[in-house]
Amino acid sequence: MSNTEAAQSAPAHYSVIVVGGGQAGLSVSHYLRQANIDHLVLEKHSVTHTWRTQRWDSFSLVTPNWQCALPGHPYQGADPHGFMKKDEIIAYLDAFIAKVDAPVLEGAAVTRVSRDAHGRYDVRSTRGDFTADQVVVASGGYHTPIVPRMAERLAPDIVQMQSSEYRNADALPPGAVLVVGSGQSGAQIAEDLHLAGRKVHLAVGEAPRCARFYRGRDVVDWLADMRYYDMPVTDHPLREGVRDNTNHYVTGRDGGRDIDLRRFALEGMELFGRLGDFRDGKLRFAANLRANLDDADDTYNRINASIDGFIAKHGIDAPPQARYEPLWQPASERTELDLQASGITSIVWCIGFTPDFAWLDAPVFNGRGYPAHLRGVTAVPGLYFVGLPWLHTWGSGRFSGVARDAQFIVDTICAERASAPDRESAACA
Template identity: 90%
Template sequence: MSNVQATHYSVIVVGGGQAGLSVSHFLQRANIDHLVLEKHTLTHTWRTQRWDTFCLVTPNWQCALPGHPYSGADPHGFMKKDEIIAYLDGFIGKVNAPVLEDAAVTRVRRGADGRYIVASTRGEFTADRIVVASGGYHTPIVPRMAERLPVQIAQVQSSDYRNADALPPGAVLVVGSGQSGAQIAEDLHLAGRKVHLAVGEAPRCARFYRGRDVVDWLADMRYYDMPVTDHPLREGVRDNTNHYVTGRDGGRDIDLRRFALEGMELFGRLEDFRDGKLRFAPNLRANLDDADDTYNRINASIDGFIAKHGMDAPPAARYEPLWQPDGERIELDLEASGIGSVVWCIGFTPDFGWLDAPVFNGRGHPAHLRGVTAVPGLYFIGLPWLHTWGSGRFSGVARDAQYVVDAICAERANAPDRVSIACA
């Protein structure tokens, strides 16, 4: 939408990724006028913040955006970066959302009349309701110790990493072993680079177990339908680091112990840099063991499911460590190690500073129930575990978007003085 005429809308959606576009899909079905404001271009993050060999870590069949399920020839494969973009382009074309791109929202506040006032770099708008669909990964986390590293050390954050050749010569320190860190460490390792990996507390899971993708098993076990309110950790699960695994080359486990046998240097959590030395916590063994415990625990739950239903499947197996660290190395001389670059893979923090609403906790996360906040007319979507595991993914965002739009319809029905178009 290039020529925006109206300044007031029933709904303004902030963010034009898969979550915002999914909301637009259901708003159009409900015949509700709206505008999507996108800071850059539609699905910008997928196009600009992924490395060259990036691929999905969940099978293609889980790509189920509203009205746009995966229809390719490899439902149990893992789309690569270009294929993901093509899939999203198809979704963009189907939704045909009323969108204003290059419109960074700078402030949203609620006026005395109950309407929301939206200031953006493309002008000011008002709306009866706001759907925040900008995600929860905004500001890259880089520790202050990074400022003390020598200037000749190249430093990039995971969202800026592209490939091994884009980094200067020398060994590479990858900090963090979550989903991105483990895959980037693997990418560098396969490219023949010497990798030092600071291993965090991320769990891992098998790619395939007892003849099937683990995702297929967990889907049958209804794990992906479990609401956050039923999870043993409740809302605490939103803080969990994603399990590391990969869809690369048809999908496989990521086993850091195997990498160690092949020459990758593993350390515990990076804690400091001083006197020319990197300092690590003595927790490498514990972190590896905990990740393997999660791996085996998930597989054991699959064993139980198979046994309960009397299913025919290949025999059960338990992962046994291929390698154990010989003590805990807590120091590494930066110059002697030959490290020429550091890739920070320790996540992001949310930044909703532009939203003036009393819905945030002390960590900057919004309080909500399935995306519905206590503030009238304010909704969120696309956040990790907003409702289920798939809430921030292609697999679950459609269900969340439908729920939020249904909530908007219900609110409109209870506020007839502010309704201009009835929900279908």
């Protein structure tokens, strides 16, 4: 093969390849453009695919619109303290996509990333192979839906779906519905079905909850003033352990409100403890419903108490509000439910996702498959992460904090490029 032929067959090279075309990857592209660094974004599906395909019809943000602060693209609508619905979120993202105008290759699932002996990255995808000096992984941390093995033993006429597949109550067959999990998705989907008039059975896990409004303001507004959203993970009492926490359940639906599972129980929803197994035609639940409800309320009241302390310390004039007291307590705990006798015809699994970085050949992962990093910077030169929950702050995986993380990563890339003798330091404008 001649030198010309070899050059023609060599993979295209970029200074930086970004894996993932969601809000995190596009935010990185925004700052790379500002720094005048050539790059390519590889997206498995289409940009911001998850927002378009893995949200139910009545979905709305649980954080107020003013927290939508993608780089160069703050929320500028007429309702900063409202909560955008699904179509409004997509419109917001479409405007961001047009503004960034990122160099994206869609339909390019990355199958392998490895680093050669010279420090260059080999990136293989379903739409071609590439090389890069640096790689930013922006594919998020929610990849593989969790469905327990017991699901395989259920009757085939039971419709089963994961939370990312749920759209609305009418898409499910007539009959009662079992929702498994009470995190943000589980609580909101249970509410959606309940409001649609469906009989809902909810397996309640250990998710905490928080108030929507407290002492005259959205709780998010209070926490922002208290600088909670600026706290780095290294200063959090749980340190990196906070990344394993389930999100607090609350909703932005209909202008925002609390989600109180006890109220749902008074209205006919049947609550159980954590789902443990299925055998002999019966679902088996742990006898921990009361404890899980009490723990969620303790978190609710503890957050409110911290706001009380902030108000008192700064002498803020805010209307008083009483401590939450339970509206309902389970008289007893049912630990078994006959699936057929209950009339349950469908199950929605809302117990989360696991990460899948099997395509990334790098010694950066812990025993649970999560990357070890400090603010997205790994111990492997030139390899970075962005968009993970609590990567740096509470907002790292959200519209509110991803810009700060993306800029930090691009600044770090620029610093590395400037210090590398074989790269042009002028590449970062």
